[in-house]
Amino acid sequence: MKKISLIGSTGSIGKQTLDIASAHPEEISVLGLAAGARSLDDLAEQIVEFKPLVVSVPTEDDTVSLKDRLAQRGYNLAKTRIVCGDAGLVEVATVDGLDTLVTGVVGFLGVRPTYEAIKKGTTIALANKETLVAAGSVIMPLAKKHNARIVPVDSEHSAIFQSLSGFTTRDIESIWLTGSGGPFRTWSIDEIKNATRGDALKHPNWSMGQKITIDSATMMNKGLEIIEAHWLFDLPAEKIEVLIHPQSILHSAVQFVDGSVIGQLGVPDMRLPIHYALFHPERVPSGRVPRLDLTEIAKLTFEKPDYEKFRCLKIAKEIACESSTVACVLNAANEVIVEAFLNDAIKFHTIPDHIIRVLERHKATSNPTLDDILEADRWARQEAVSLVGTPVSQ
Ligand code: MG
Numbered sequence: 001m002k003k004i005s006l007i008g009s010t011g012s013i014g015k016q017t018l019d020i021a022s023a024h025p026e027e028i029s030v031l032g033l034a035a036g037a038r039s040l041d042d043l044a045e046q047i048v049e050f051k052p053l054v055v056s057v058p059t060e061d062d063t064v065s066l067k068d069r070l071a072q073r074g075y076n077l078a079k080t081r082i083v084c085g086d087a088g089l090v091e092v093a094t095v096d097g098l099d100t101l102v103t104g105v106v107g108f109l110g111v112r113p114t115y116e117a118i119k120k121g122t123t124i125a126l127a128n129k130e131t132l133v134a135a136g137s138v139i140m141p142l143a144k145k146h147n148a149r150i151v152p153v154d155s156e157h158s159a160i161f162q163s164l165s166g167f168t169t170r171d172i173e174s175i176w177l178t179g180s181g182g183p184f185r186t187w188s189i190d191e192i193k194n195a196t197r198g199d200a201l202k203h204p205n206w207s208m209g210q211k212i213t214i215d216s217a218t219m220m221n222k223g224l225e226i227i228e229a230h231w232l233f234d235l236p237a238e239k240i241e242v243l244i245h246p247q248s249i250l251h252s253a254v255q256f257v258d259g260s261v262i263g264q265l266g267v268p269d270m271r272l273p274i275h276y277a278l279f280h281p282e283r284v285p286s287g288r289v290p291r292l293d294l295t296e297i298a299k300l301t302f303e304k305p306d307y308e309k310f311r312c313l314k315i316a317k318e319i320a321c322e323s324s325t326v327a328c329v330l331n332a333a334n335e336v337i338v339e340a341f342l343n344d345a346i347k348f349h350t351i352p353d354h355i356i357r358v359l360e361r362h363k364a365t366s367n368p369t370l371d372d373i374l375e376a377d378r379w380a381r382q383e384a385v386s387l388v389g390t391p392v393s394q
Contacts, residue, residue: 023287034056057088124150171256179245182204226242227316298377312352332380
């Protein structure tokens with residue numbers, strides 16, 4: 001029986017993780033859940049189904065609302081401890097007996113609980129790429145020290161992780177990080193200037209949360225994934241190639257030093273990498289993941305990325321391997337600026353301009369500690385808010 005905790009349980013990754021857990025009741029037990037205040041009804045349903053030991057919500061008020069909802073459902077409150085805040089999130093991430101922490105939260109919020117879970121040697125099923133983008137220089141050495149395994153859930157990194165099975169970083173000539181190109185792949189720079197929120201939220205292949213869908217439209221998502229791959233696989237940026245692949249079937253591949261290429265294919269469904277990470281290192285049969293029919297797809301195409309059109313991708317690639325606070329600032333600025341776009345405060349094509357402005361004002365700290373990173377994150381959010389003029393809840 002694998003014992004898991006899940007932070008971000010009512011988001012897209014969280015719901016799909018629990019879908020897999022409900023299909024494998026003999027193999028997966030859910031010890032802890034954490035979610036935001038917006039979906040307490042969903043969280044209450046999850047608690048009734050999985051009966052976790054501990055559940056965390058953002059505030060004291062949320063604990064009261066959640067207990068009311070559970071009482072209405074006739075749930076025995078003695079079964080589950082309801083906690084809150086940053087301390088609550090850490091409690092869920094470090095509950096006794098835990099095998100795997102699934103980090104399904106979006107954004108910088110994932111850093112602290114991941115850090116604390118790693119200190120206990122817990123395996124991390126990492127869906128929160130921002131943890132490595134912002135704090136890779138702290139997280140990776142810590143994982144090594146405490147012998148904690150990090151299994152990526154991001155589909156591209158899962159593909160590379162699976163392709164590397166039996167090989168080491170020394171065997172890699174380059175990795176091919178695939179991306180669909182997002183909704184604006186075929187739009188011109190001028191057309192993108194008139195892009196609306198609705199246009200940017202129309203992802204061609206993947207069904208995901210709003211923040212990551214906008215990151216896919218700017219291709220910042222692929223940029224953050226370059227940084228994530230740098231930390232996960234210990235590779236310099238010149239060995240990480242972005243490959244545009246509109247069908248999202250080849251999830252990424254590794255080119256080895258002998259010229260051989262090994263990649264992983266599958267339908268674009270996040271349950272596939274989640275399932276893999278939950279059961280790693282075993283391959284467990286899945287009835288939930290749809291099967292790939294290549295004859296039906298018939299054609300797979302590939303293109304080079306356009307770094308002039310997708311400036312966010314270029315910015316991220318340029319700073320990918322800096323062991324400093326700069327990637328943390330990139331991530332924080334992006335979170336605030338994307339939220340401002342979602343609130344209709346700025347236009348889509350100005351997103352990279354705002355990010356560059358925050359980066360230019362930053363005085364980076366080399367080889368940062370976790371405290372340096374927390375401070376850089378706070379600073380960058382404040383700077384970004386002063387530029388786009390909208391306060392952002394975190
Ligand atoms: Mg991805």
